[in-house]
Amino acid sequence: MPLINIIPGEKIPVAPMNVRLPAWRVPGWLLVFWWLARGLFRLTMLAVRYWWLTTPALLGLWVRAEYGGLVLVGVVLAVVTGCVGWWRWHRSSWLRFGWYPIVNRVRALTVYRRRWASVMATCGLATTFAGDRYVPQLLRVRCDRYGDEVTVRMLPGQIPDDWGQAAERLAYAFRLRQGQARSTDRADQVVLRFIRRDPLAAVVGPLPVPVVPDLAGLPLGMREDGQPYELRLAGSHVLIAGATGSGKGSVLWSLIRSLASGVRSGLVELWAFDPKGGMELAAGVPLFARFSYDDPDGMAGVLEEAVKRMRLRAARLRGVARQHVPTVDEPLIVLVVDELAALTAYITDRKVRDRIKEALGLLLSQGRAVGVHVVAALQDPRKDVLPFRDLFPTRIGLRLTEPEQVDMVLGDGARDRGALCDRIPESAPGVGFVVLDGVREPVRVRFAYLTDDDIRQLGRTYRRLDDTDEQEVTK
Ligand SMILES: Nc1ncnc2c1ncn2[C@@H]1O[C@H](COP(=O)(O)OP(=O)(O)OP(=O)(O)O)[C@@H](O)[C@H]1O
Ligand SMILES: [Mg+2]
Structure with missing residues (x-):
């Protein structure tokens, strides 16, 4: 083994360590293929997620291609007539199973999901940790005649009171005036209620006098x-x-x-x-x-x-x-x-x-x-x-x-x-x-x-x- 003589004071040349990752040469066609595959996957996921929009649209396109535009108009009219008939025949079931499921989805998409991340950030309910951004998850939107109930999964460290304090700010961010937060059975969730129309706007007339007063109620x-x-x-x-x-x-x-x-x-x-x-x-x-x-x-x-x-x-x-x-x-x-x-x-x-x-x-x-x-x-x-x-x-x-x-x-x-x-x-x-x-x-x-x-x-x-x-x- 050769001996190395080191003379004190002499500068030893230091070679820089090579920290560069080895470069892989990816052919252009593979890159394009990857982008396409990824885009297709995302599109499919979106189509599945918003099936209530894509299914009727695809069915409409198919009917039009197969039978012509006139038949498509006929089908649309039949569906609308069916809905109106259902509404006239049994209003409560139409509202519950026909109307509000559609309103829930449309409002979730057009009002809440569209602005969710930015509203969470501006209302101080999103946070960053170790360079990652954490945004509370919007789980569900339920609408009724007077308002919307939005169920949210809170971030760790948040409590319903935090949401209560921000509720009015959130309501205004979603272009409504009143909001309230309430806790649920699940400790990681909170329900926000935003009022669209005040259910208490009308004067309440005298209530029936109970035959025997119930002191408990x-x-x-x-x-x-x-x-x-x-x-x-x-x-x-x-x-x-x-x-x-x-x-x-x-x-x-x-x-x-x-x-x-x-x-x-x-x-x-x-x-x-x-x-x-x-x-x-x-x-x-x-x-x-x-x-x-x-x-x-x-x-x-x-x-x-x-x-x-x-x-x-x-x-x-x-x-x-x-x-x-x-x-x-x-x-x-x-x-x-x-x-x-x-x-x-x-x-x-x-x-x-x-x-x-x-x-x-x-x-x-x-x-x-x-x-x-x-x-x-x-x-x-x-x-x-x-x-x-x-x-x-x-x-x-x-x-x-x-x-x-x-x-x-x-x-x-x-x-x-x-x-x-x-x-x-x-x-x-x-x-x-x-x-x-x-x-x-x-x-x-x-x-x-x-x-x-x-x-x-x-x-x-x-x-x-x-x-x-x-x-x-x-x-
Ligand atoms: N529940 C109600 N629904 C609709 N209008 C109401 C109701 N309660 C009161 N009002 C209206 O508001 C007015 C004032 O109400 P009321 O006299 O009860 O107020 P108050 O709180 O007793 O005020 P004060 O301290 O001056 O006595 C009433 O004259 C009535 O017109
Ligand atoms: Mg009084």
């Missing part, structure tokens, strides 16, 4: 999905917050209406408080066991009486039952208060105000189990106006003036989950958001509207039987 209005909205009064107090003219009156009256048959049979006692001079509730006087307005001292007295009834009842029930069941002797007592802040904040006499606050605090914290419920409306949900806000398990948010008020009423994060109470237009009184049992995302509702005539009629039909002797009006 009193019908008060219509939900966005077309189902009736039913409020659970059993074991709860209800707070209705909304700016002036937002329709708080319609919620109170819908609730009174849903309890009306109980009022007539004596199972329900309504105690009405109308501190704004009796303007709102006066028309329903025949339904009320107590009606107080104007005089703060009188209202404090009635509230204290309610506390006394509650305590006596609690003493009777102790050890006998854990939840009160309404009877004619021990009816459900519902205190209906219009403008709660007029009782808790705007009264100048401090003594009276403290009495009212104390009584309300007791009723709210102890009344639920013994069948004494408070249903209160208020304009301003700020804490300093209403110290008892957290004692109302059920809350309804109508139109509110500021975004921060939404979370005050419906709970932390409610606005991010889609309760846009501050965006409800003034032209839609009676529209609001509610939180349903077991459903994370707030639901939009329109409450039924009772005209003055409806209210008078209700009072006449369902007046209390012992109306004359026991009713007490405190002024």
Whole structure:
């Protein structure tokens, strides 16, 4: 083996390492063939994916080639006539199996898929990692009369709330105005609902009065999905917050209406408080066991009486039952208060105000189990106006003036989950958001509207039987 002498300080010539990949010579025809094969494969995949477009087109072409253009026109006319006939004969099945499957696909292609990747990027829902781009996957589009539901597979690291926050941005990106995100059974998916036409645009008329009020579900209005909205009064107090003219009156009256048959049979006692001079509730006087307005001292007295009834009842029930069941002797007592802040904040006499606050605090914290419920409306949900806000398990948010008020009423994060109470237009009184049992995302509702005539009629039909002797009006 030859020995190499290395003299210190001498520069050794270094040969550069060859890092070039060996070049392959590909014949031109092979390259063209590869491009063609790849293009054909992609075209076939597209044709299969959009079979609902390609199949009729191919069939049309075949009919035209085989039998001529006239026959093709005849076939098209026959298909259109068949569809119209189906629509006339059985509308719901036509919509379900004929019309909406087509609309789903057309809107998925022309509205959502076309702009999907760019919208995801501009709304901050796509991401890049190690040089690769990750875009959430659009899984399904389902359309109905009022809007589109888009099912999406989220990227790892995303949660439905991220989509809730971006929902309005997404709606506008797809040229719509309203959007909401909701979670599904699958932890990797989220459903976006975009509204094309407001299902709650029309006024909801008075709902039928239940023969026996079901305290687990009193019908008060219509939900966005077309189902009736039913409020659970059993074991709860209800707070209705909304700016002036937002329709708080319609919620109170819908609730009174849903309890009306109980009022007539004596199972329900309504105690009405109308501190704004009796303007709102006066028309329903025949339904009320107590009606107080104007005089703060009188209202404090009635509230204290309610506390006394509650305590006596609690003493009777102790050890006998854990939840009160309404009877004619021990009816459900519902205190209906219009403008709660007029009782808790705007009264100048401090003594009276403290009495009212104390009584309300007791009723709210102890009344639920013994069948004494408070249903209160208020304009301003700020804490300093209403110290008892957290004692109302059920809350309804109508139109509110500021975004921060939404979370005050419906709970932390409610606005991010889609309760846009501050965006409800003034032209839609009676529209609001509610939180349903077991459903994370707030639901939009329109409450039924009772005209003055409806209210008078209700009072006449369902007046209390012992109306004359026991009713007490405190002024
Ligand atoms: N559910 C409803 N559907 C349609 N219109 C409604 C509904 N509720 C209320 N309205 C309309 O809006 C108007 C204002 O409603 P309402 O008096 O109930 O508001 P409010 O929230 O009680 O306001 P305020 O705080 O000033 O008393 C009503 O006169 C009625 O014309
Ligand atoms: Mg009112």
